[in-house]
Amino acid sequence: MESACYIQSHPYAGNLQGADIYRTSTLSSPAAPRTPKPDMTRAPQQPTCKIITDPCTGRTYSKGRLLGKGGFARCYEMTEISTNKIYAVKVIPHSRVAKPHQREKIVNEIELHRDLSHKHVVKFSHYFEDAENIYIFLEICSRKSLAHIWKARHTLLEPEVRYYLKQIISGLKYLHLKGILHRDLKLGNFFINENMELKVGDFGLAARLEPLEQRKKTICGTPNYLAPEVLYRQGHGPESDVWSLGCVMYTLLCGTPPFETSDLKETYRCIKQVKFTLPACLSSAARHLIVGILKRSPSERLTLDQILEHEFFTKGYTPDKLPPSSCVMVPDLHPPNPARSLFTKVAKSLFGKNKSKAKKAPSEEKEEISKLVTGLVKTSICRQLSYKTVDGNEVAPVAGLALTASSSPVEALTEEASGKSVSRSIRGSLVGSSDAFEDCVTASGVMETALDVLKNCLSSMPKEEGKPTCLARHEPFVWVSKWVDYSNKYGFGYQLSNRSIGVLFNNGTHMVLPANHRNVHYNLTNSRHFVFPTSAVPEQLQGQMSILQYFASYMEKNLMKGGDLPCQEEGTKPLLLLLQWVKTEHALLMLFNNGTLQVNFYNDHTKLILCKPQDSYLLTYINRDRNSQTFLLSSLAETGCSADMLHRLKYAVKLLQQKAAC
Numbered sequence: 110m111e112s113a114c115y116i117q118s119h120p121y122a123g124n125l126q127g128a129d130i131y132r133t134s135t136l137s138s139p140a141a142p143r144t145p146k147p148d149m150t151r152a153p154q155q156p157t158c159k160i161i162t163d164p165c166t167g168r169t170y171s172k173g174r175l176l177g178k179g180g181f182a183r184c185y186e187m188t189e190i191s192t193n194k195i196y197a198v199k200v201i202p203h204s205r206v207a208k209p210h211q212r213e214k215i216v217n218e219i220e221l222h223r224d225l226s227h228k229h230v231v232k233f234s235h236y237f238e239d240a241e242n243i244y245i246f247l248e249i250c251s252r253k254s255l256a257h258i259w260k261a262r263h264t265l266l267e268p269e270v271r272y273y274l275k276q277i278i279s280g281l282k283y284l285h286l287k288g289i290l291h292r293d294l295k296l297g298n299f300f301i302n303e304n305m306e307l308k309v310g311d312f313g314l315a316a317r318l319e320p321l322e323q324r325k326k327t328i329c330g331t332p333n334y335l336a337p338e339v340l341y342r343q344g345h346g347p348e349s350d351v352w353s354l355g356c357v358m359y360t361l362l363c364g365t366p367p368f369e370t371s372d373l374k375e376t377y378r379c380i381k382q383v384k385f386t387l388p389a390c391l392s393s394a395a396r397h398l399i400v401g402i403l404k405r406s407p408s409e410r411l412t413l414d415q416i417l418e419h420e421f422f423t424k425g426y427t428p429d430k431l432p433p434s435s436c437v438m439v440p441d442l443h444p445p446n447p448a449r450s451l452f453t454k455v456a457k458s459l460f461g462k463n464k465s466k467a468k469k470a471p472s473e474e475k476e477e478i479s480k481l482v483t484g485l486v487k488t489s490i491c492r493q494l495s496y497k498t499v500d501g502n503e504v505a506p507v508a509g510l511a512l513t514a515s516s517s518p519v520e521a522l523t524e525e526a527s528g529k530s531v532s533r534s535i536r537g538s539l540v541g542s543s544d545a546f547e548d549c550v551t552a553s554g555v556m557e558t559a560l561d562v563l564k565n566c567l568s569s570m571p572k573e574e575g576k577p578t579c580l581a582r583h584e585p586f587v588w589v590s591k592w593v594d595y596s597n598k599y600g601f602g603y604q605l606s607n608r609s610i611g612v613l614f615n616n617g618t619h620m621v622l623p624a625n626h627r628n629v630h631y632n633l634t635n636s637r638h639f640v641f642p643t644s645a646v647p648e649q650l651q652g653q654m655s656i657l658q659y660f661a662s663y664m665e666k667n668l669m670k671g672g673d674l675p676c677q678e679e680g681t682k683p684l685l686l687l688l689q690w691v692k693t694e695h696a697l698l699m700l701f702n703n704g705t706l707q708v709n710f711y712n713d714h715t716k717l718i719l720c721k722p723q724d725s726y727l728l729t730y731i732n733r734d735r736n737s738q739t740f741l742l743s744s745l746a747e748t749g750c751s752a753d754m755l756h757r758l759k760y761a762v763k764l765l766q767q768k769a770a771c
């Protein structure tokens with residue numbers, strides 16, 4: 110398909126190294142003195158340089174991480190050294206655009222994009238070339254694109270779709286008014302910036318709008334979103350962009366493109382016949398709008414203004430802003446209404462962040478709060494995201510209905526993992542792979558041992574309360590300082606006292622980000638262990654990586670610190686993995702692959718930690734005042750302990766017995 114794409118010639122074609130290009134590269138209004146034009150005869154290939162200098166202005170840029178590849182370009186984050194401004198930069202080696210029609214494409218892209226200025230169109234900053242490459246500096250969009258959001262979410266809520274579509278339509282109306290057709294509207298070309306604002310980008314296939322008879326009849330764009338008239342070689346008009354927009358809307362709402370089949374010819378046949386199905390879950394307004402857009406004849410298709418006037422937009426709620434978390438999980442969106450503000454208010458008052466100014470009669474308020482507490486308490490046990498901090502603060506739950514484990518992109522990998530293809534498919538960026546836990550510590554093994562040890566201790570303890578001496582010094586051990594249970598959707602996230610972050614996903618896989626964030630550890634259910642540099646996590650794991658990062662930032666922002674240890678160099682100790690967690694009405698029990706058992710009691714935030722850092726078992730009790738005392742288990746067995754601690758020890762044993770019996 111790509112090779113069939115020939116864009117019309119332009120006066121600048123073949124002149125990318127010429128004077129015009131240098132003159133026009135002053136879009137960034139350089140203050141730096143102009144440097145002489147470089148000798149454009151190709152220099153021998155230089156080693157990849159981290160500092161890039163604009164030979165025309167003398168401005169310097171430091172080349173950052175690779176953002177990805179697209180067309181002829183490798184794209185990097187680059188920072189202008191004097192201003193610290195960050196750009197997304199397309200770096201196109203001259204060698205990749207040696208043929209005239211290839212250069213024409215780049216020139217066309219620059220020429221069409223450079224003068225555009227709109228809130229919902231990627232800002233073109235400037236460009237230049239050196240001996241090796243052409244550099245196109247664009248607005249950075251830190252949240253990547255709708256394609257990434259779609260990958261993590263698969264389907265979006267109708268209010269989210271309205272939110273994004275309105276911005277696409279706004280950008281697209283501007284382009285069409287300027288006489289520019291995008292011709293490649295797809296999820297990957299809708300970039301999302303830090304503020305969750307959408308920007309239409311990638312003008313690699315864009316063209317000026319020509320009268321019908323003068324239009325190029327060749328096929329451009331991504332096959333799935335091609336309009337019937339483009340397939341029939343009748344040329345691409347504004348209506349063809351509208352068709353693609355309809356496909357985008359369908360994909361976001363239904364999870365797959367409307368004409369997707371396993372065979373390209375079949376896809377084209379479906380497009381020509383406008384053969385697609387509308388899932389029952391769509392609202393009638395959404396169906397009606399899709400049908401109005403995906404019309405065979407361009408003249409029958411709704412226009413951009415008609416789309417905006419459709420009841421899908423006029424009757425449905427569109428949020429002003431989406432939370433960044435919606436990139437990976439279903440947001441809790443509600444049109445402003447009294448019930449919602451009650452929830453927010455009560456949750457805030459419960460969890461100590463009540464800044465609400467609205468006043469209510471005290472009796473009325475109390476009544477409403479008590480209702481909600483019951484609801485929260487009930488749901489927090491098994492369904493809602495509930496989390497507590499080591500110091501006893503409990504924070505309001507983040508509501509959400511995010512993706513199920515089966516829609517996670519990693520599912521395929523996990524399934525494949527039983528065969529050999531997985532290691533092939535993720536080997537590219539692998540740092541290491543091993544069967545790290547060949548001696549296979551199982552949760553039930555850890556549970557049985559802990560049960561034995563604790564039961565023995567309890568049975569030898571004297572009947573009366575004792576005052577055991579706690580250890581002044583002991584071997585360091587690692588314990589869970591923060592946790593987030595989002596197992597109704599993703600899994601269980603935790604932060605360890607050594608500041609590494611882990612997620613035990615619902616599908617049984619495990620991801621751990623050690624404190625230095627250098628590598629990511631990934632464990633399959635079959636206990637195979639992979640290590641990747643954080644910057645090169647394979648595509649298949651990006652969804653889980655986003656969730657891990659979300660958990661990490663969530664715990665960092667919302668949960669109080671609790672006794673973190675100094676950062677440990679990665680690799681000095683075997684990786685600590687949570688094997689199993691169990692929540693009861695009163696406590697959370699966690700079992701680790703090094704044999705550690707931790708029990709957190711919800712009501713007073715006390716904790717018991719049983720571990721064996723060296724030869725002897727240690728038992729740590731963190732009391733309700735957050736005082737931590739560590740004892741040799743053997744000395745507890747001899748001396749006995751406080752009633753408080755004994756009570757909790759007995760509860761832990763009962764819990765382990767119950768679990769072991771299951």
Ligand code: 11G
Nearest residue numbers: 176177178184197231247249250310
């Ligand atoms: O056009 C882009 N923008 C605006 C962008 C492209 C290319 C620089 N990309 C990605 C990089 C890899 C593939 C597409 C961007 N990435 C991040 N911010 C902006």
